[in-house]
Amino acid sequence: MLSRKTKYGLKALTFLARQETYDPVQISVVSKSENISHKFLETILLILRKAGYLGSKKGKGGGYYLMKDPSEIPIAAVYRILEGPIAMVPCVSLNFYEKCDDCPDEQTCSVHKLMIRVRDNTLQIFENTTLADLIEK
Amino acid sequence: MLSRKTKYGLKALTFLARQETYDPVQISVVSKSENISHKFLETILLILRKAGYLGSKKGKGGGYYLMKDPSEIPIAAVYRILEGPIAMVPCVSLNFYEKCDDCPDEQTCSVHKLMIRVRDNTLQIFENTTLADLIEK
DNA sequence: GCTTACTCTACTAAATCTATAGGTTTATTA
């Protein structure tokens, strides 16, 4: 299941990518347009800013804006920041690898092999899709 | 993330599928071999039995056994029983469809389109992989 | 009728998710 955090984050990013200019857009404008709680969106945008995808400006006329071209923001990156590992089990994660405590041998684990296939497939989509692809009709 | 319930369920099923005969295997045998809490596995196997994939026998010499040939048990079915929808958002789920409360129009939703692609890919793997495929080395 | 092993209901502890509250900081503008 995709968390609301990630879903809202993606929606907010596409909203910003759809703007004609990259002038700052207020949180409240995004939150109203996309039906997202203002306060919740605040924390999400903050995370994306700290990750370097958004810039912000304080005070009147302030808001958030994209720091990169949408074509340079792969979904995989956004997903990892907001949701965490793309893999369904930590033992097949490339960026967040962890050994399963119950599994003595990954090589012979049936779930492991299956989940590698799922990861490769999902990864292929997430790495090769960028924000720019999402804003096309 | 794959829940432990599903992971344990898949491991238990492959364990049963690897047996030479389909004589009943005690929960405790499976739980020890696969490092799964006995009581937790109990509830998982019960679910799989009620779904028709396992049979059980009570009393001495009792246990669980497969009701179908491993090649007739697609991973997708097991996943849906134990984990729920394969889709990452309910609005792209085939079997558990639900409208998103925040989204006014699915046709123009960028997340929706993306998640349909992910679902199709994952589904393709889960539908075309059976228990029989998992037990091969 | 005793033992074995599955069945079933209910419960709990911990973690995670989805926010919300409320004050702080910074920038603009009148």
Added chain:
DNA sequence: TAATAAACCTATAGATTTAGTAGAGTAAGC
């Protein structure tokens, strides 16, 4: 320079889910 606007930050609360436990009940076999 005072007022205002808007992001920044920390903490926390409520709901839900997960993972596992407890313990009594039921059926099968010897």
